[in-house]
Amino acid sequence: MTLADSAIRWYEENARDLPWRQPDTSAWAVLVSEVMLQQTPVVRVEPAWRAWMNRWPTPADLAVDPPSEAIRMWGRLGYPRRAMRLHACAVAIVERHGGRVPDDLDQLLALPGVGTYTGRAVATFAYGQRHPVVDTNVRRVVCRAVEGKPDAGPNTTTADLVAMEALLPEEPAVAAKASIAFMELGAIVCVARAPRCVDCPFEQVCAFRQSGEAIPAGPSRKPQRYAGTDRQVRGLLLEVLRNATAPVPRQRLDTVWVDDVQRARALAGLVEDGLVEPLDSDADRFVLAGDHPPRFPTLL
DNA sequence: GACCCGTGGTC
DNA sequence: TGACCAAGGGT
Structure with a gap:
């Protein structure tokens, strides 16, 4: 039995029942879930995904609303640039593809916020094509089971895609199942810090398990600080703007962080990124990108 | 390749 | 409690 067969058999018995895995899930719904899942845990994505899909069932529904609404609906999922890119993605899908999420990988990869992983995930999980999804x-699973190393590098490389390709069954539908099975295995059994090898279908064949080595202490990736960074300040500024029902005066934003230089840099960064706009009429007040009446009827 | 980009949960 | 981590993408 191949690794893929073994993984699929395990998946059939142990997969989580996630809403975007239902057979009738639209490609748009899959795309939204994949973007939300970029660096955000499943437990926080699930309610946000339901609310998002309820409000914007199709790309066209989202495309007619301003980016500010997407940023608000994003809530506290983190990395709000993803919300903006998802909005831009909806616009691009309407403009380039008549409102239908493309099934061609190159067209998917050309969409805002869709990279190597997300493009392949949509082509595979929404359209049933045969691609390595890494x-x-x-x-981590392939690295351990096949190469016998405790952890992989931080970024997906061509070599990773080639390695996974070699493990995929020929039949596209089976290959898709294998990919989701490998992902699920890494998410709930072959986890980074304390893998549950006794529950793993690869236990008897895993190269790392056979080596008898332990997971080295210390970070498997470069540690990422947050406290005191521009990211934290951006988060504080955006929280105020998200919750605002009227344009926010600069003085209000000045209260979120004491360091003038860093606060100004963070605000400029948000404007640069297109998440926030100064009001045309009044450069001393700020709104989320695209915020306009009727949300702020006083501006009329 | 290195670095930037949020947020909250776990141990 | 601070370090580590979570279905990446863009520059």
């Missing part, structure tokens, strides 16, 4: 979970 995320951090797959990389």
